[in-house]
Amino acid sequence: MEGFNAMSQVIGKVLYSAEEIARRVKELGATISQDYRAGAGRDPHRRPLLVVGLLKGALPFMADLIRAIDIPMEYDFMAVSSYRGRTSPGEVRILKDLDSPVGSRDLLIVEDIVDTGHTLDHILRRLKAREPASLRVCTLLDKPARRQLDVPVDYVGFTLKENLFVVGYGLDYAELYRNLPYIGVLKPEYVRR
Numbered sequence: 037m038e039g040f041n042a043m044s045q046v047i048g049k050v051l052y053s054a055e056e057i058a059r060r061v062k063e064l065g066a067t068i069s070q071d072y073r074a075g076a077g078r079d080p081h082r083r084p085l086l087v088v089g090l091l092k093g094a095l096p097f098m099a100d101l102i103r104a105i106d107i108p109m110e111y112d113f114m115a116v117s118s119y120r121g122r123t124s125p126g127e128v129r130i131l132k133d134l135d136s137p138v139g140s141r142d143l144l145i146v147e148d149i150v151d152t153g154h155t156l157d158h159i160l161r162r163l164k165a166r167e168p169a170s171l172r173v174c175t176l177l178d179k180p181a182r183r184q185l186d187v188p189v190d191y192v193g194f195t196l197k198e199n200l201f202v203v204g205y206g207l208d209y210a211e212l213y214r215n216l217p218y219i220g221v222l223k224p225e226y227v228r229r
């Protein structure tokens with residue numbers, strides 16, 4: 037296959053290595069398991085936690101996180117359209133909804149990154165209307181400096197102090213680089229202006 041650069045050549049700086057991510061995901065899984073175990077008022081086998089991954093970005097994180105969660109759980113996915121590149125930043129559309137009703141279930145939303153908060157705000161409002169028993173959010177990355185809406189985030193993997201656009205481990209630039217095993221910043225020459 038000629039004509040393709042090795043993926044690592046496009047990355048200017050690695051922010052979180054695969055090892056750091058793996059460590060942090062294990063910690064998050066342990067904390068989540070502990071919290072839900074402590075709060076479980078009913079038989080978790082009869083009404084297990086429902087972990088909801090947001091496609092596409094959360095896929096690698098979700099795959100690792102669920103295997104670090106040590107309580108009975110089910111998982112499902114939602115897909116939302118990205119507003120990026122459009123004129124109105126608040127526009128979010130549901131492309132794939134959950135397969136089953138969520139009333140009286142404990143829901144944990146798994147996101148790749150919370151940026152302005154518009155995506156999460158939209159999803160939280162839609163899911164709250166279905167009256168789950170509880171609704172929490174776990175995001176791998178948080179960019180608080182860019183927040184426009186005040187959304188509750190219960191579990192955060194890493195907080196980006198700077199306003200950087202990051203790729204890898206599910207995060208894309210124009211659909212590329214999701215398969216990098218680490219998270220980094222693209223070299224300027226790979227970003228279209």
Ligand code: IMP
Binds near residue numbers: 147149151207
């Ligand atoms: P929000 O609605 O502005 O919070 O944006 C959420 C979505 O924008 C995320 O789920 C990502 O798909 C995308 N996004 C935001 N920041 C980044 C980034 O730094 N890299 C890649 N995607 C991002």
